[in-house]
Amino acid sequence: NAGVTQTPKFQVLKTGQSMTLQCAQDMNHEYMSWYRQDPGMGLRLIHYSVGAGITDQGEVPNGYNVSRSTTEDFPLRLLSAAPSQTSVYFCASSWGQLNSPLHFGNGTRLTVT
């Protein structure tokens, strides 16, 4: 099993550009989520999904879109990148039970200039 796979590992964007961060998991997990990690801020939830076709907003959803057309994939879209979106992005997945731990991807380091 590959677990949670994120691509790309690094990305540099200009302000206003759009891009999609990819996330795929091969563990048949129902729950998937996106976090951003910023110094001194910890990890903050952007969007999450409890199953295919279902998505919801987290703590910091503005500027990001998601979709969940399959169980395996949960892409994160930046429609018009801003410097404030410079961050490290982590995708994570888990089973639906409350005591199930999250499995994280390796992260995508995004810089917006």
Add this chain to the structure above:
Amino acid sequence: AQRVTQPEKLLSVFKGAPVELKCNYSYSGSPELFWYVQYSRQRLQLLLRHISRESIKGFTADLNKGETSFHLKKPFAQEEDSAMYYCALKDGNNRLAFGKGNQVVVIP
């Protein structure tokens, strides 16, 4: 909404000394609490969850509902314990909220 507080950003300890990372939470429901660890250049990974009541790599954490705390402890720090540690709380919608993290540096 749930909230997780980790008061110290940076904790430096000597090898062999005890380590305690404080975590307090606020949540109106019954909490599911976790500690995650991120070693240098590695992905975040689960260290402990309160429901398991186990010791992992010498670390333990006890849920104290009266004090709304879930402090992480290890009696004797090792150099390989140097990492970023996050306390996290899962709500009834399966959303995991993280604290701001503690950077632990173990001095040889």
